[in-house]
Amino acid sequence: MTIAVTNTHASVFNPHVTTLDNGLTVIVVPSASGPVVSHMLWYKVGAADERDGETGLAHYLEHLMFKSTKTLKAGEFSKVVAALGGEDNAFTSYDYTAYFQQIASAELPRMMTMEAGRMNDLLLKDDEVLTERDVVLRERALRTDDDPAARLGETVQASLFVHHPYGRPVIGWGHEVEKLSVQQARDFYRRWYGPNNAVLVVSGDVTPDAVVALAQNTYGKIPTFQAPARVRAADPVLTADRRVVVKDKDVQQPQWQRHYRVTPWRDDKEHSYAMEVLGEYLNNPAGPLVDQLVRQQKVMVDIAADYDGRNLDDGTFSFTFVPADNITMHAAEDAFEKLLADLAQKGVAAADVTAAIQRLQRNAVFARDSLMAPGYAFGLALTTGRTVADVEQWPARIGAVTPDQVNAALRQLVANPSFVTGELLPASLSPTVH
């Protein structure tokens, strides 16, 4: 049986798109999800936009957005949402910071009033700002400092991007976070937060006209500002071997990872779509990596592949595996490298490419079975240099990828010198020596 996702759904969400006079992009996706709405506001600023010496500031400000504004007390935003039966939260990455609420659709006007309020009216009071810095340091301790695997991931990232700000942790380096000041938070807020540097996505039980009218009455009243250009240093091509090892007394299960720095979507879109198909092909539990290395050769317990091209700048392609009990890390790594080289030489079969494409395209239908999926898809796209059309035409673009393009992408990946290898080891084991 073949499935014609590409033909039956030429587009994914069929959004209604408007730009307010002050530059705010408003995207509305009505859906039959019950009497609820998802309200998501994305700012085109993230950790990669921080200045040197102030790592963690974008994420810290995300926390501070829940503090006092001209009309709300500290913590009141979330309390109001909860008291109306809604959920709210926020998240920060390299290229964006996003705030969202899911709530009964009747409460949308209130959400818009409050979210528009903190776009412009955040007070950033000294005592609130400093207490929250302790919370962020606790978050760092929980997520990274106390987790050997996360510490390895952080160091691999820092070693892969030695010059571009993607090399810094989103949560910031501890020694800089603990010194972030009220003034830095105020400056960052003024520099980056405003309507023409944001994207609003509303999905669920709504009509486009009503949402646009509400947006006009709330966000529409905030003046345009001069948003800075997002200029970031580019990484050099480094050809030296980079291997990072974390040894820890708590670790019993060794793990291995390799991250490649790859061409940004912006610079070669067709290549990026081919990488997406390659990632799907390689990460398939019935694909060659798992079948050969785990099931046939039995040198690994598990292996996964992942292409992440959803960035403004460079993408990454990564592999992670857990070596089998009686196999050295060295032997498992050799088996992995040999298999990847063989695959690149032999090439991926056309039928496997078609199957991978169809697996990816189904996701466009599954995405409609989710209240927040439009918010994530459009927010991510529009804060990383893409357009609404890039989201809507994604199934067709993926469908246009050819086996030749996938094989070229694989050969390029195997020959790519910009990679870092990471090993997580028990305190008693020695790292791989080549």
Place this chain on the structure above:
Amino acid sequence: MNVQEMISARGISFWLVEKHDVPVASIHFAWKGGVETDPPAQQGLAKLATAMLMEGAGDLDATAFQGQLADHGISLNIDATRDYIQGQLYALTADMPKAIDLTQLALTKPRLEAEAFTRTRAQQLSSIKQSMAEPDWQARYRLMQTVFGGHPYALRGAGTATTLATIGIDDVKTFYLSHIARDNLHVVVVGDMTADNAKTMVDQLFGALPDKSTVPTVPQATWPSRESPTGQTIWVKRKGAQTIWQWALPGVDDDDPDWFAANVVNYVWGGGGFSSRLMQEVREEQGLTYGIGTGLSAMEHGNVWMGKAALADDKVSHAMTYVQGMIARLHQGGLTQDEVDGAKTYLINSLMLDLTSSRGMAQVLLDWKLSGRAAGYLAERTQGLQAVTLEHANRVAKKMLDPAAMLSVLVGSPPSLPPGVTAKEALWQNE
């Protein structure tokens, strides 16, 4: 949400919600009897047995089986939880016939090849080793050990290196025979499917299963008991970046007349995210933690009210004292009318957010079905929550929130403990 009670041609009863806005469907199913029925010497059996259902069936070996699932965009997960074996099947409506074929093949003709068994057991062992590196896992392990003592709820769901080594393929076969039958099966279907379609598919999926299960009975856990008293502090010493603190108080059954009131108290105390007293006072006002919260766990054979926080080592003593004080305040002074009203509104209205996707709705309904609720429970739940008065909530707070009953586990290196607290040392578990 219109929940229809259905009976298939072969007599399998299930719940159906037709939802035709997106061409997808979710079938969530469960059998009663999960990790809790593992023999103590074979801890990990239920999880290993369910994992083996994904390792090939009929003419399809593991790679072919998983390849067919992937190529048809079928997501199939089957896992053993504490009380149940739970399955989730999700696919485009057009792919549902194939999804049904593959799932019923796995349930009736799993291949159970020796090679796949050895590999799956090694994967389970590897994930145990990864879990044991987490201080959070270490704290939860000690807490469950102490609360549930000799009861099966103290068992380790994934097993240990020693117990996994004693499990053979025959044990897995015996497990299927005793657990996977029609008399302990619960099914919910949500999505783009008609009633007739759903009946046919449910029969295709489960019609060929044996009639009767022989799941071992699990006794009721009573806590506190003489073997596992409340009011202790257990300390696993570890040098790290922080201290993990987990605690437990006796819980309440979800059939208890106090259930809804207890949910209101839990929300106000620590279940309500940023709105809870714990988050407000310990995180927002004092910056002592990134996350602190509580949850009521009502299981088939026992109940517990648990909480957790991650703290800087040198703030542990202060935070513990502070939270103990908060419990005492709730115990004596109770809640405010505003707090009760806010909790009720949130608990009633936020449920809608879990019902926006077919998978979310199927899981909510399956959980209800497993805990013996009627198909119309949504209205019953709303009424039950609406009926909670300040007086009732305060009575529950008084009864359940006893600071002296709190059982604490610490994993970390706090320089001091609250005055009067003596901790019993326990070792970091590494096998």
